[in-house]
Amino acid sequence: MPARSLVFAAVGLVGLSLALPAAEASNPCPSDAFMDVSNSPGAGDGYPRPRLEVQCDGDELVVSSNAIPHYEFVQITPNPLVELNRDYRMPLDPKLAEQPSPLPLLGPSGVAINGIPLFGPNEGPVPPPGFGDPVYNAIMDSCMGHTARQYHYHALIETCFDIAREANEPSPILAFGWDGFPVYGPFGCRDEDCSEIIEYRSSWEQLRAPRIDAWDAYRFVPKDGIEYLDRCNGHSGDDQGGAYHYHATATWPYIMGCFSGTPSADAGRASDRQLSRRDGGRGRPPGDDPRPTVEQVSRAAEALAIDEAKLAEALRLTGGRVAPMNYVAAARALGIDARDLYEALGVTAQLPPPGARGGPGGRRRGVGPPLRGIGPRRARPPPGRQRP
Numbered sequence: 296m297p298a299r300s301l302v303f304a305a306v307g308l309v310g311l312s313l314a315l316p317a318a319e320a321s322n323p324c325p326s327d328a329f330m331d332v333s334n335s336p337g338a339g340d341g342y343p344r345p346r347l348e349v350q351c352d353g354d355e356l357v358v359s360s361n362a363i364p365h366y367e368f369v370q371i372t373p374n375p376l377v378e379l380n381r382d383y384r385m386p387l388d389p390k391l392a393e394q395p396s397p398l399p400l401l402g403p404s405g406v407a408i409n410g411i412p413l414f415g416p417n418e419g420p421v422p423p424p425g426f427g428d429p430v431y432n433a434i435m436d437s438c439m440g441h442t443a444r445q446y447h448y449h450a451l452i453e454t455c456f457d458i459a460r461e462a463n464e465p466s467p468i469l470a471f472g473w474d475g476f477p478v479y480g481p482f483g484c485r486d487e488d489c490s491e492i493i494e495y496r497s498s499w500e501q502l503r504a505p506r507i508d509a510w511d512a513y514r515f516v517p518k519d520g521i522e523y524l525d526r527c528n529g530h531s532g533d534d535q536g537g538a539y540h541y542h543a544t545a546t547w548p549y550i551m552g553c554f555s556g557t558p559s560a561d562a563g564r565a566s567d568r569q570l571s572r573r574d575g576g577r578g579r580p581p582g583d584d585p586r587p588t589v590e591q592v593s594r595a596a597e598a599l600a601i602d603e604a605k606l607a608e609a610l611r612l613t614g615g616r617v618a619p620m621n622y623v624a625a626a627r628a629l630g631i632d633a634r635d636l637y638e639a640l641g642v643t644a645q646l647p648p649p650g651a652r653g654g655p656g657g658r659r660r661g662v663g664p665p666l667r668g669i670g671p672r673r674a675r676p677p678p679g680r681q682r683p
């Protein structure tokens with residue numbers, strides 16, 4: 296892939312048309328789901344042309360893009376729009392995992408049909424102290440995209456993908472998750488005969504204003520009704536012949552709430568390499584989601600002189616819950632410095648942003664209810680044990 300990126304860089308690229316698959320794989324290559332961005336208006340004067348190539352390679356779907364939108368770029372966040380050339384590799388024949396797994400707290404979790412990466416439903420540490428719902432915080436453009444190190448989506452708007460859908464038609468695929476499952480737009484057939492078009496809905500409920508710590512501001516509450524989706528915002532619905540898929544929804548988590556399948560490890564690693572290079576190799580980019588072990592939590596609680604149950608609660612190591620690990624938020628909840636928490640746990644993957652202090656700061660007070668969930672009801676919750 297490095298060689299390939301170099302070639303692209305050297306050619307200076309016009310938006311390429313889709314490289315269509317040699318139909319070798321048992322599963323049909325979904326390259327038709329992607330846009331041809333070569334004739335699009337592009338991001339505007341002075342920006343590189345969008346580039347998107349899609350092919351299937353053995354048992355993988357390979358999407359290669361430069362993360363430049365195919366429509367006019369309107370700057371919302373302070374970061375400039377820059378090209379990020381990379382390949383996204385996903386399983387062509389996705390399978391449901393035994394357990395859902397969390398999305399990365401930061402960084403891509405999939406790719407849209409125009410080659411723009413999807414991020415999870417929380418922002419990074421902006422506005423401080425951060426990790427809020429970026430849609431709620433109104434820091435998205437009209438296509439629910441904005442720039443960080445790269446242009447990315449936190450929600451999907453069907454019309455932004457040049458889709459002219461009739462009211463009696465179901466939404467097409469708008470994206471693919473790292474686990475290979477497709478993300479359809481919100482509207483789908485009620486049943487196999489498509490007797491009616493219905494809007495699929497998230498089952499997450501808002502508990503408080505999600506200005507900060509979005510994962511703490513929403514709660515998954517399973518609901519009856521064919522239109523309600525699972526925790527990951529997907530279902531094995533009759534609208535797609537029982538095959539599992541996600542739907543983009545009008546409310547949080549907007550795209551996916553977790554991975555129902557197994558995310559491709561390659562996808563994440565490629566991202567790390569790219570970002571590290573652009574960063575001048577300074578540290579690992581955030582986005583990994585390492586869960587501390589029972590022993591790590593136990594040792595850290597002792598080192599920090601905090602109750603082990605309280606620490607586990609702040610880290611949200613609760614049974615059955617799939618939420619990304621947010622050490623900065625955990626430190627804030629505990630009223631300690633984030634760096635002390637990192638040190639005590641012996642983790643380094645998620646570097647706190649410069650100046651991010653986990654001190655009390657009074658932020659949490661008055662914002663909403665204190666941390667719910669397990670509380671100190673059980674003396675020694677077994678953090679981590681529920682998660683393989």
Ligand SMILES: [Zn+2]
Nearest residue numbers: 414418429443
């Ligand atoms: Zn963002």
Ligand SMILES: [Zn+2]
Nearest residue numbers: 483532534535
């Ligand atoms: Zn569906």
